Structure formats: C-alpha cells, structure tokens
Amino acid sequence: MDDETLFPIGALAERTGLTVKTIRFYADKGIVPPTSHSPAGYRLYDIDALARLELVRTLRELDIDLPTVRRVLARETSLAEVAVAHAAALDAQIRVLRLRRAVLRAVANRESKPQEMDLMHKLVNLTQAERHRYIHDFIDDTFGGADANPAMVELLRTSMPDLPEEPTAEQVEAWMELVQLVQDNDFRAAVRRMAEYQERQRADGDSTGLHHDLTEAVRAEVGRALAAGMAPDAVEAAAVVNTLTARYAETFGRPDDADLRRWIVERLEVANDARVTRYWQLVSTINNWPPMPDLAPIFAWFGRALKTRPRVY
Incomplete structure (x- = not known):
C-alpha cells in the first residue's frame, strides 16, 4: 500500500475530530485497529479506517454503546436495525423527560411542598389501569351500594380520565386535583346521597335516562x-x-x-x-x-x- 494513503494518528485525529487518546483506545479495544505500523512502530491508518472512525464517532455521539458499535462495524447487525432500536429508546426517554418537565412545571405553578411533589410524580407514573382504579374505586364506593341511574354510572365508567403520555403541566395539575377530589370523604358522601336519591326516584317509577x-x-x-x-x-x-x-x-x-x-x-x-x-x-x-x-x-x-x-x- 502506498504511504501517501496512510495517515499517522495525529493526522487522523485532525481529520476525525477525535483525540489521539480516543483513537488509541478504539485501537486497543479492537474496534478500529491501525492498518499498519511505520518502521519506527507508529500506527498508520488508511481511508477505510478513517471512514470507520468517523462512523464510530457519529454512533457514539448518538449514545450508541460500544458493544453495539462493534457489532455494526463487524456487520453482525445492520445500521438500520440499530437506528430503529435506538430511535425507539430515545422516544421513551423523551416521553419520560417531557413527563418530568410537566411535573416540575406543575410543582412550580402550585408551589408544591416536597410531599406533594413526590405524590404527583408517583401518580403520573402509574399505568393507565392503575390511574383508572382511583376512579373505579370512587364509583364503587358512591354508586355501588345503590340502585342508581344506570346511565349515570355508565357515563362515569366510560368517561375515564386518560392522562396522555406527554401531558402538559395543566393536565398534571388537573390529575392531581382529581385524585384528591375523588378521595375526599365529604365529596364521596355528597355523591352517595345523589345515588340514594336516584334510587328513590327509580323506586317511584322513574326509569328515564340522563x-x-x-x-x-x-x-x-x-x-x-x-x-x-x-x-x-x-x-x-x-x-x-x-x-x-x-x-x-x-x-x-x-x-x-x-x-x-x-x-x-x-x-x-x-x-x-x-x-x-x-x-x-x-x-x-x-x-x-x-x-x-x-x-x-x-x-x-x-x-x-x-x-x-x-x-x-
């Protein structure tokens, strides 16, 4: 191979933007080994090694781990497969970050104390089924023991609050307030009285809807x-x-x-x-x-x- 096509490690560092120390690290790990060595024992890299190092730099900047980088370079997995998997992981991270941002903004808006902030964080991180359980428990406690208007019970059960994956601070605040409301004993007692009133009306022959x-x-x-x-x-x-x-x-x-x-x-x-x-x-x-x-x-x-x-x- 013509020496003109080979780059010493310093020139390679200038071309790739990587440090000499980093290039040596990748060489020692067998990720991008030198193409050859000079008579004095210095590492030399050809155009292909330059391209591989630039790919490694890009993948690492995208937070791809070294074992995956090694598999891509060895063609054990395709770059497209890695991109799809990593994009999905980033989507999940973005959703988590947006959720945290919404919680923090809600905390700032409400001037929450640490206990409320902790509760808010736990509530928004529940699964949808777990969040729905708060509402179903409320309905069971208030309407479950009465022969109330079935159309009202159906409306409550089919109108579940579904906190989106990327809620706004306003939606987080609303969810926090809703949970507090449905757990309030005075409110539950008032709704229970409504259910009992509906039961009496049904006993008197009122079978109409909403x-x-x-x-x-x-x-x-x-x-x-x-x-x-x-x-x-x-x-x-x-x-x-x-x-x-x-x-x-x-x-x-x-x-x-x-x-x-x-x-x-x-x-x-x-x-x-x-x-x-x-x-x-x-x-x-x-x-x-x-x-x-x-x-x-x-x-x-x-x-x-x-x-x-x-x-x-």
Whole structure:
C-alpha cells in the first residue's frame, strides 16, 4: 500500500475530530485497529479506517454503546436495525423527560411542598389501569351500594380520565386535583346521597335516562335570562319557568303543577354541587376535551325562580 494513503494518528485525529487518546483506545479495544505500523512502530491508518472512525464517532455521539458499535462495524447487525432500536429508546426517554418537565412545571405553578411533589410524580407514573382504579374505586364506593341511574354510572365508567403520555403541566395539575377530589370523604358522601336519591326516584317509577337535552334547554333558556340581567323573582321570569316546567312535565310524564315545581327544586338541590362540576371540568382538562361550562349559576337561578313561583301562571 502506498504511504501517501496512510495517515499517522495525529493526522487522523485532525481529520476525525477525535483525540489521539480516543483513537488509541478504539485501537486497543479492537474496534478500529491501525492498518499498519511505520518502521519506527507508529500506527498508520488508511481511508477505510478513517471512514470507520468517523462512523464510530457519529454512533457514539448518538449514545450508541460500544458493544453495539462493534457489532455494526463487524456487520453482525445492520445500521438500520440499530437506528430503529435506538430511535425507539430515545422516544421513551423523551416521553419520560417531557413527563418530568410537566411535573416540575406543575410543582412550580402550585408551589408544591416536597410531599406533594413526590405524590404527583408517583401518580403520573402509574399505568393507565392503575390511574383508572382511583376512579373505579370512587364509583364503587358512591354508586355501588345503590340502585342508581344506570346511565349515570355508565357515563362515569366510560368517561375515564386518560392522562396522555406527554401531558402538559395543566393536565398534571388537573390529575392531581382529581385524585384528591375523588378521595375526599365529604365529596364521596355528597355523591352517595345523589345515588340514594336516584334510587328513590327509580323506586317511584322513574326509569328515564340522563336527559342531556333537558339540561341544554335549561342552560339555553336561563342563560338568555341571565344575559339579559333578568332576576329570578322578576315578573318576566315566569315565562322562562313556564317554558321549562312544560319540558319537564313532558319528559317525565307528570302534570305541570306545584308538585312538579317542588320536585324540580329538589332535583336541582341534590344535583347542584360545585364539586361535581369541578369533577367533569378536571376530566375534560385531562382528556383535552372542550371546556365544560359551569352550570351552577344556571341551576341556582332556575331553583330560585321556581321557589318564587310555585304555581303555573
């Protein structure tokens, strides 16, 4: 081989950007041995060795371990196979780093103490099934002992909060708050009372479902009244009440009378818990659903208007 095609180790270091010490290390490990030696015993490398060293440098910069580098150079495994495997490993590392970033930002936003930060980190690192267990336990404890509205139980079980693999700080905060909420004994007792109320209604013959259309009608009618600045005890509120009680009478097959209005007030008082609204708002945030409107002012206005006008006008 012509000496002009061979590089001493110093020239090779300049060409590759590697240190002389590193090139010697790769030679001693048999990864890129010298092509030959000079009469004085100095290591010499040809163009092929130069190319192999540049490949080694690139693979090491990509954090490929030395045993894998050796297999690639020996053609025991293909570069494509290594790239696929390493890219998958990097994807996993990126997900972990983004999750840690979200937790740290949530900790900063909440000004969390070390105990809360530790709990938050553990909660977001649970599997999806483990996270769902918190919600299923809550449903079992509140609805499990009552013959409540099956449509409501089904809605709760099918509307699980699914924390994404790369959550935002807001989603991490929402998940933390949701876990605290469903473990709150006062909230559980309130929801249990709702389940028991539904059981009594079913015993009285109410086998109807969730009535999203009825809720939307209340939201629309009362929303317009609130936007117009109408007080619930104003004379004009009678028309709003009459429109809505007629819808309730039709939906539940009951007379539109004073008893119906007292019954609607009771339903509103049982259901209108700000924590229930907060539950669904948190689930919506975690699942990246559209924001859920706060219906508490709507139901409060409607309930007061019903109490002001116990009869049909």
